Amino acid sequence: MDISKFTSKKFLLAAGLVLAILIFLVTLPAYSSNSNVGIWVTILMYIILTVSWVMFSGSTGYMSLAVAAFFGLGMYTAAFLYPKSGPLLPLPAVIIIGGLVSFVFALVTGLVTLRLKGMYFAIFTFGFSVLLYHLMVFYELQIIGKRGQYLTPITNQTAFYIVLIILVLTLLTAYLIRRSRLGLAMQSIGESEDAAAHMGVNTTMVKVITFAISASFMGATGAALAPKWEYIDPTVAFNTFYSFMPVLMAVFGGMRELYGPVIGAAIFAYTERTLRLRFPYYYMLAFGIALILIIIYLPGGLTGLVPKLQGKLRGVIAKLRKGGQSEQHANT
Amino acid sequence: MPILEGQGVTKYFGGLAAVSHVDFHIDQGEILGLIGPNGAGKTTLFNLISAAFPISSGEIRFKGQKLNGLKPHQICKMGIARTFQETKVFANMPVLQNVLVGAFFGSPKRVPTADAAREAGQALEFVGLSAMSATPVKDLTLAHQKRVEVARALATKPELLLLDELMAGLNPAEVSEAMELVTRIRDRGITILMVEHVMKAIMGICGRVMVLHHGEKIAEGTCNEISCNKTVIEIYLGVETHAGS
Numbered sequence: 001m002d003i004s005k006f007t008s009k010k011f012l013l014a015a016g017l018v019l020a021i022l023i024f025l026v027t028l029p030a031y032s033s034n035s036n037v038g039i040w041v042t043i044l045m046y047i048i049l050t051v052s053w054v055m056f057s058g059s060t061g062y063m064s065l066a067v068a069a070f071f072g073l074g075m076y077t078a079a080f081l082y083p084k085s086g087p088l089l090p091l092p093a094v095i096i097i098g099g100l101v102s103f104v105f106a107l108v109t110g111l112v113t114l115r116l117k118g119m120y121f122a123i124f125t126f127g128f129s130v131l132l133y134h135l136m137v138f139y140e141l142q143i144i145g146k147r148g149q150y151l152t153p154i155t156n157q158t159a160f161y162i163v164l165i166i167l168v169l170t171l172l173t174a175y176l177i178r179r180s181r182l183g184l185a186m187q188s189i190g191e192s193e194d195a196a197a198h199m200g201v202n203t204t205m206v207k208v209i210t211f212a213i214s215a216s217f218m219g220a221t222g223a224a225l226a227p228k229w230e231y232i233d234p235t236v237a238f239n240t241f242y243s244f245m246p247v248l249m250a251v252f253g254g255m256r257e258l259y260g261p262v263i264g265a266a267i268f269a270y271t272e273r274t275l276r277l278r279f280p281y282y283y284m285l286a287f288g289i290a291l292i293l294i295i296i297y298l299p300g301g302l303t304g305l306v307p308k309l310q311g312k313l314r315g316v317i318a319k320l321r322k323g324g325q326s327e328q329h330a331n332t
Numbered sequence: 333m334p335i336l337e338g339q340g341v342t343k344y345f346g347g348l349a350a351v352s353h354v355d356f357h358i359d360q361g362e363i364l365g366l367i368g369p370n371g372a373g374k375t376t377l378f379n380l381i382s383a384a385f386p387i388s389s390g391e392i393r394f395k396g397q398k399l400n401g402l403k404p405h406q407i408c409k410m411g412i413a414r415t416f417q418e419t420k421v422f423a424n425m426p427v428l429q430n431v432l433v434g435a436f437f438g439s440p441k442r443v444p445t446a447d448a449a450r451e452a453g454q455a456l457e458f459v460g461l462s463a464m465s466a467t468p469v470k471d472l473t474l475a476h477q478k479r480v481e482v483a484r485a486l487a488t489k490p491e492l493l494l495l496d497e498l499m500a501g502l503n504p505a506e507v508s509e510a511m512e513l514v515t516r517i518r519d520r521g522i523t524i525l526m527v528e529h530v531m532k533a534i535m536g537i538c539g540r541v542m543v544l545h546h547g548e549k550i551a552e553g554t555c556n557e558i559s560c561n562k563t564v565i566e567i568y569l570g571v572e573t574h575a576g577s
């Protein structure tokens with residue numbers, strides 16, 4: 001069989017699927033209720049946070065719990081530049097600056113902390129989110145004397161399209177990084193950082209750069225969502241919930257393929273929403289149990305099932321063929 | 333002129349001198365064996381040359397250039413590659429990807445993708461692993477994993493190759509194959525420094541041998557000189573005593 005034909009067919013299929021999803025999303029606000037569009041904004045937000053988290057942590061194996069920090073920095077950037085009293089800059093500029101602020105913060109903290117390994121890095125990044133939260137509380141209560149910030153509101157539709165654009169850019173970046181030598185370097189760091197360094201990989205630079213790139217998408221998303229929420233305060237912006245959700249969603253979906261975190265985040269965010277409305281007290285319990293089951297029985301996440309099922313399917317087909325042949329043999 | 337030169341090389345871990353005032357040199361194109369009992373400081377010396385640890389005092393020069401204060405990736409780009417005593421392969425990556433890392437990042441200049449792919453392919457062919465290039469390294473035997481490390485190091489285009497116990501854990505047939513591989517690498521003009529416990533390998537292929545004991549250099553010379561050296565025999569076999577005395 002011609003392999004290139006097969007792969008190009010597969011490629012066309014994937015491209016067609018992506019295009020279909022994109023068309024579905026672009027036209028969604030046209031036939032969806034306003035509140036439905038609002039739900040989709042949240043789903044897309046989780047997908048961006050998860051994909052950008054995986055962009056750095058998935059391959060290098062450095063577990064970052066600083067999503068809340070960079071997400072919140074983006075929100076506060078928007079709060080300062082797009083306040084209720086009147087926007088200082090147009091919205092796209094605010095969002096780009098939100099991304100840049102997170103990029104710079106990630107660059108600086110990365111340079112200081114990416115020497116830390118394993119547990120220590122995770123705890124530091126967690127502490128970083130908490131630190132920013134307390135700094136903001138201090139700033140609002142002690143310096144400006146009012147808690148929370150109001151923003152110039154934007155419609156669900158505007159927020160939806162902005163978040164969709166950020167999502168496309170995030171996915172594109174993640175895809176390109178995975179295919180590039182930067183992606184190869186990150187993977188080698190995740191496998192054995194020592195060996196990578198001795199093979200000429202400037203490990204510190206690779207880690208810091210990708211940490212900052214992934215943070216910039218989190219920041220941009222924060223800057224896009226703050227005006228939709230109209231009001232933010234430190235508890236909303238630097239909620240450590242946003243640090244843990246992407247980790248759970250990535251584990252849920254599986255991190256081997258790019259679409260793993262996308263599927264994980266989409267399903268997770270959607271069911272979370274529905275379950276929370278129906279079973280406000282039990283939904284987290286159900287999630288916890290589901291997650292434990294997945295970690296135990298599906299270490300590759302949901303998408304880790306695909307190659308397994310493919311293998312099984314092939315086995316069944318081969319068996320059927322063999323069975324058919326032996327039957328023929330018996331007949332002759 | 334020696335390709336690598338060390339003067340008064342010393343490394344302290346706390347108060348313990350793992351390597352103490354070692355002077356050494358490696359000549360262009362030779363295979364220098366580094367032997368000594370466990371804990372003699374052989375791997376530490378490797379780690380100092382490849383900059384895994386900073387040196388406490390003394391200096392190491394590569395082609396006349398001082399290595400002190402450089403980072404491992406800079407050392408690699410200068411032309412010194414290494415393998416590891418406990419193999420440090422990229423276990424979940426296919427063999428070819430492992431070698432590609434060396435090909436992409438081992439050179440001081442940016443390597444075009446096509447060149448890196450060709451380089452990696454050649455390195456794999458050289459160590460005889462072309463047929464397994466798509467296999468994840470974790471599925472390979474230890475002997476093959478060690479070959480992946482060698483191919484990965486060769487892909488960085490080194491002038492000096494540090495082999496840390498390449499033969500450890502291999503069966504006799506694999507040891508002979510590995511010896512043949514090391515000789516072929518030397519024939520390509522790459523200078524080799526190898527730590528080894530397998531004496532057959534040392535005696536078979538090394539031009540010169542250096543002996544470390546408790547972090548100090550106690551002997552240096554050709555294989556014959558070393559195997560007759562009284563101090564070396566004493567540290568390996570103990571002091572000779574006579575029955576009844």
